[in-house]
Amino acid sequence: MKLNSKxxxxxxxxxxxxxxxxxxxEVDVIEEGGALRIVRxxxxxxxxxxxxxxxxxxxxxxxxEGMSTDDLMDLLRGD
Numbered sequence: 246m247k248l249n250s251k252x253x254x255x256x257x258x259x260x261x262x263x264x265x266x267x268x269x270x271e272v273d274v275i276e277e278g279g280a281l282r283i284v285r286x287x288x289x290x291x292x293x294x295x296x297x298x299x300x301x302x303x304x305x306x307x308x309x310e311g312m313s314t315d316d317l318m319d320l321l322r323g324d
Contacts, residue, residue, distance in 0.1 A: 256283070267292045 246254050256266060264285075266272070271289035275282045290298075312320070 269295055 246257075248254055261267070266285070270292065271286035272283050273286055275284055
């Protein structure tokens with residue numbers, strides 16, 4: 246692993262999967278016993294909460310209000 250000019254490193258994909266780390270997760274780097282540890286920030290917003298916050302209000306319910314089930318099925322499935 247190399248440190249780039251901005252002081253950043255890339256956590257290998259297999260470790261991100263193993264430790265359930267996703268883009269946007271908050272981590273801290275802690276010095277402990279002469280070594281550095283990467284730890285998840287405990288009170289940080291979870292990936293699920295970030296997704297819900299991002300999607301809130303985007304459901305488009307107003308566009309389908311008053312449509313029949315058949316109309317909705319046509320909209321979702323197409324021809």
